[in-house]
Amino acid sequence: FPTLWCPECQTSIAQAELEDKEFPSNFLTVKFESEGKELPVATTRPELIPACVAVFVNPKDERFKHLKGERARVPLFGFEVPVFKDESADIERGTGIMMVCSYGDKFDVDAINRYKLKPNIIFNYDGTLNIGKYKGMKIKEARKKILEELKEKGLVLEQKQISHIVNVHDKCGTEIEFLPTEQWFIKILDKKKELLSQGKKVKWYPKHMYKRYENWVKGLVWDWNISRDRHFGIPIPVWSCKKCNEIILADEKELPIDPIQTEKFCKKCGQKAEPEIKVLDTWATSSLTPQIASSLIKNKIKIPYSLRPQAHDIIRTWAFYTIVKSYFHEKKLPWGDVMISGFVTLKGEKMSKSKGITIDPKKIIEEYGADALRFWAAGSKLGEDLDYSEKDLIAGKRFLTKMWNASRFVFMNLKGFSGRKPKKLEKIDELFLKELNRVIITTTHRFEVYEYSRAKFNAEGFFWRDFTDNYLEIVKKRIYNEKGDKKLSAQYTLYQSLLTILKLIAPIMPFITEELYQNYFRKTEKVKSIHVSGWPKRDIKMHEKWVETDIEFSANRWHLLINLISRIRSVKTENKKPMNAEIILTLEKKEHEKLKDVLQDLKDVTNAKEIKTGKFKVEFKK
Numbered sequence: 001f002p003t004l005w006c007p008e009c010q011t012s013i014a015q016a017e018l019e020d021k022e023f024p025s026n027f028l029t030v031k032f033e034s035e036g037k038e039l040p041v042a043t044t045r046p047e048l049i050p051a052c053v054a055v056f057v058n059p060k061d062e063r064f065k066h067l068k069g070e071r072a073r074v075p076l077f078g079f080e081v082p083v084f085k086d087e088s089a090d091i092e093r094g095t096g097i098m099m100v101c102s103y104g105d106k107f108d109v110d111a112i113n114r115y116k117l118k119p120n121i122i123f124n125y126d127g128t129l130n131i132g133k134y135k136g137m138k139i140k141e142a143r144k145k146i147l148e149e150l151k152e153k154g155l156v157l158e159q160k161q162i163s164h165i166v167n168v169h170d171k172c173g174t175e176i177e178f179l180p181t182e183q184w185f186i187k188i189l190d191k192k193k194e195l196l197s198q199g200k201k202v203k204w205y206p207k208h209m210y211k212r213y214e215n216w217v218k219g220l221v222w223d224w225n226i227s228r229d230r231h232f233g234i235p236i237p238v239w240s241c242k243k244c245n246e247i248i249l250a251d252e253k254e255l256p257i258d259p260i261q262t263e264k265f266c267k268k269c270g271q272k273a274e275p276e277i278k279v280l281d282t283w284a285t286s287s288l289t290p291q292i293a294s295s296l297i298k299n300k301i302k303i304p305y306s307l308r309p310q311a312h313d314i315i316r317t318w319a320f321y322t323i324v325k326s327y328f329h330e331k332k333l334p335w336g337d338v339m340i341s342g343f344v345t346l347k348g349e350k351m352s353k354s355k356g357i358t359i360d361p362k363k364i365i366e367e368y369g370a371d372a373l374r375f376w377a378a379g380s381k382l383g384e385d386l387d388y389s390e391k392d393l394i395a396g397k398r399f400l401t402k403m404w405n406a407s408r409f410v411f412m413n414l415k416g417f418s419g420r421k422p423k424k425l426e427k428i429d430e431l432f433l434k435e436l437n438r439v440i441i442t443t444t445h446r447f448e449v450y451e452y453s454r455a456k457f458n459a460e461g462f463f464w465r466d467f468t469d470n471y472l473e474i475v476k477k478r479i480y481n482e483k484g485d486k487k488l489s490a491q492y493t494l495y496q497s498l499l500t501i502l503k504l505i506a507p508i509m510p511f512i513t514e515e516l517y518q519n520y521f522r523k524t525e526k527v528k529s530i531h532v533s534g535w536p537k538r539d540i541k542m543h544e545k546w547v548e549t550d551i552e553f554s555a556n557r558w559h560l561l562i563n564l565i566s567r568i569r570s571v572k573t574e575n576k577k578p579m580n581a582e583i584i585l586t587l588e589k590k591e592h593e594k595l596k597d598v599l600q601d602l603k604d605v606t607n608a609k610e611i612k613t614g615k616f617k618v619e620f621k622k
């Protein structure tokens, strides 16, 4: 039976290992003959003419109405082949006459099977020819040679340069052939419907990646070839009797077993059986990762697992085959969710060792740290490629430094803090904790749907803009100057918010967050690592209540406050005044009203001696 064959690697391969590649080629019309009349046949592969076993024309094609069960003479080689009227012949393509060869493509394979024609195999497994004077010639040499000979004899009616898509082996880029070999297959073509429905039950992130799975399953034309003609690989635990063709399978208890090292005898005739020397394709075993993982932990976790993270180029292999295996073994899904990521690219090109398009991650880690590298990598939108960017590593490193310094500042000011919540929180602290709760809700949601770049964006933005630029500045004076509950309220809020920020960022920057956790929070939280500590709790009720009562005109009061602070800072900068310059502030009446319970904090952070109402204005004291 013909299988997909790579003459370079000299192994059979599966449909999933095919890649499309565009090649320039000669589109020829060559002269076949039938009863003295010319039959123009189009082909791009003249070297297959000696392997021609039939000629097809469409019964609806007016041009060939006169042909009735006749035979055609093959040019150059002179033998005759039958002419069939077959619906599958494409009227639009070429001359409308197709030559059927053993084997040019899947069409030939099907046509030869359908008419039970005797194939004439002219290629060896190493991609050379095995006939007449062409013996030992490579396929491409023979193509050139036969074209020359056809031309010499005036058998080429037309020659055009075209560019067309051919199937190549994804590992070596060689054009694949179809050669009859004996292989092991898993029958999947009759299960397309079931496999489509299994794929649909999986939750795909991003959603549109299911389409790729669906297109792949719908386009399958081969069963899954799982055996390879290679020296190394996982053995196939099978023996066969050469005398009576009996297949002997290993007993389940014997597994794992190498058939080459174990003798088996035929149960029917008693003769010594031959071990299978082919090996399993990589995907045949990697498609069992959920089952293998389960067995390693003594089935403590059974399939379906919750998540498969992987890239989009192996949906048709790793994801698809894993679904196939779980369907056949357990009639279950292997996992509930699939998270599909893109590639890391360099100036838009996929990184590749063989093409020399790489960046050495070790060097990056030495220079910027592993957290900065992860910070950059977490910036990719799910399912999309991410270009390498040094700028993002620098931003990552700056973020690390800032996180370190801000945490040191907080720890210093938490001296003597018992962890106790004060009887009454200051209004500004309450407001900030509400905003923190909002960020926990949105960031957690982003993580839940695997949008880690959005999660990172939320947590990072909150750290810079809300926490360090504003909240720390707002509470500084209170922490330095106040005692009792006023100070305690600030300490409590600092403790909660910094711990939360570290936890939200821990999945993306595991090292610095753990270090800071160990330096301070370990003692009080009493959990041995931030990575096994509880995820920040989101209080959805509190948030809903806040939305109802506090937020008007789509801006919340916290945002209103920090926007004002930033406007006042800009005015100071424009007037070349230091940030601690004393001012008299005038606020719009509406804003004044909205912020009435935190005006003292606004005064503290902007060094305003007085806040009046009227048109927004910043005046400097002389």
Ligand SMILES: [Zn+2]
Binding pocket: 006, 007, 008, 009, 010, 169, 171, 172, 173, 174
């Ligand atoms: Zn190959």
Ligand SMILES: [Zn+2]
Binding pocket: 241, 242, 243, 244, 245, 246, 266, 267, 268, 269, 270, 271
């Ligand atoms: Zn036997």
